Amino acid sequence: MRSYKLDKDALVRRNQMLTAAFHQRPLQHMVRHYxxxxxxxxxxxxxxxxxxxxxxxxxxxxxxxxxxxxxxxxxxxxxxxxxxxxxxxxxxxxxxxxxxxxxxxxxxxxxxxxxxxxxxxxxxxxxxxxxxxxxxxxxxxxxxxxxxxxxxxxxxxxxxxxxxxxxxxxxxxxxxxxxxxxxxxxxxxxxxxxxxxxxxxxxxxxxxIHYTFEPSDEDRDYAASYLQHVGISKKRLLCVHPGSGSWTKLWEDEKWAAVADTLTEQFDFAVIFTGTMAEQSTVTSIKSHMRYPAFSAAGDLSLGQLAALYQHASAVLGADSGPMHLAAAVDAPTVSLFGPADPVEFKPWGDSDRQMVLTSHIGCRPCRILDWGDDPPEYHPCVRNIPVSDVLDAARRVMR
The missing domain is CATH 3.40.50.2000 (Glycogen Phosphorylase B;)
Incomplete structure (x- = not known):
């Protein structure tokens, strides 16, 4: 679908009208209701x-x-x-x-x-x-x-x-x-x-309310051996999970690279990007924009091993996704970037000073729509409008 440049107010009005239409029950749902x-x-x-x-x-x-x-x-x-x-x-x-x-x-x-x-x-x-x-x-x-x-x-x-x-x-x-x-x-x-x-x-x-996840001893041993194998067991660890189940929740690769580089330079972090096998190409792209070396565990870890890895992290940064909830469940500090979903309902559970949520100020969020079909992504910038400086500030605040 061809896109046209819109000013901010026009874009918000457009998206609010589309959101209202999206949440209207289509005829087939009305038939199903009866x-x-x-x-x-x-x-x-x-x-x-x-x-x-x-x-x-x-x-x-x-x-x-x-x-x-x-x-x-x-x-x-x-x-x-x-x-x-x-x-x-x-x-x-x-x-x-x-x-x-x-x-x-x-x-x-x-x-x-x-x-x-x-x-x-x-x-x-x-x-x-x-x-x-x-x-x-x-x-x-x-x-x-x-x-x-x-x-x-x-x-x-x-x-x-x-x-x-x-x-x-x-x-x-x-x-x-x-x-x-x-x-x-x-x-x-x-x-x-x-x-x-x-x-x-x-x-x-x-x-x-008890919100926890306990990795097994085997998972903890694996995470420790993984860090030792890549030679960073004694360094401070920053984990970044850039992927999510919907493109509407994603931040640009260049911005993740800028955040990882800046925090590496300031705190001498070892950076590990996590993700699924399907997200390996995203991690590769982010690393290609970085000035400092970073590691990829995308597709390498089970959920239990991922949780055990997050227990070593000074902070876990990422898009609104399941692994951010997993990080919060093992009490790792997190910074989550939210777009279409409502953080009031779905933010990682815990102290808001430790489990921080960032959103942009665009007026049409949260639309609660995760799949806009073939509507151009540039019309849905709710996550991409989050500035790099906001993510850096939040990361510094939650770090342990």
């Missing part, structure tokens, strides 16, 4: 004698899954006899292996959440739901908690599985399938999730 209302009245047979076993349904990726763990752990800690299961996508299941409070992790390919998903028929999600519900019935759950506010498919799955207590948010298309619902509030998702489980766990003040 269909779901009818399906919610279908009399699925409830489980006759459920066990003391709770199913948490969470289709999201790593960062959102980490933010769900305080609520999951709180239920187990309130009653250790309660069996805790989590239904997750294979893209996030591995992160749960380190939590002893979770008794079992079940994985399914949630429709609409696989980033490499191929288009299928309109009936495929419903056919898959019936298949999964038959398997879940055998596990005889006493309750299901749908952690994602708009996840109507998960709420419908709990209903079709005969689970008597189905708890989630009072959101259109979701609430008809629930036995209990709570209002969705504009607050951090960890606090939202804690409200979902207050039947089992007492309400906790933010300072009393």
């Amino acid at each position: 269909m779901l209302r009818s399906m919610s009245k279908f009399p699925y047979t409830p489980l006759p004698k459920p066990m003391n076993r709770i199913l948490f349904i969470k289709p999201d990726h790593i960062g959102d899954m980490l933010l769900a763990t305080p609520a999951i752990r709180a239920v187990k800690q309130a009653d250790t006899a309660t069996e805790i299961h989590v239904l997750a996508g294979p893209w996030a299941a591995n992160i749960l292996a380190n939590y002893k409070e979770i008794d079992r992790v079940l994985t399914i390919n949630f429709p609409g959440f696989d980033r490499n998903e191929e288009k299928t028929s309109m009936l495929a999600p419903y056919q898959y739901l019936i298949h999964v519900s038959r398997n879940l019935r055998r596990l005889n759950y006493s309750a299901a908690i749908i952690l994602r506010p708009d996840h109507w498919w998960g709420a419908m799955l709990a209903h079709a599985s005969g689970i008597r207590r189905r708890i989630g948010y009072n959101v259109k298309d979701v609430s008809p399938f629930l036995s209990e619902s709570i209002p969705l509030q504009n607050e951090h998702v960890i606090q939202q999730n804690m409200r979902l489980v207050d039947t089992w766990a007492d309400s906790a003040a933010p300072m009393d």
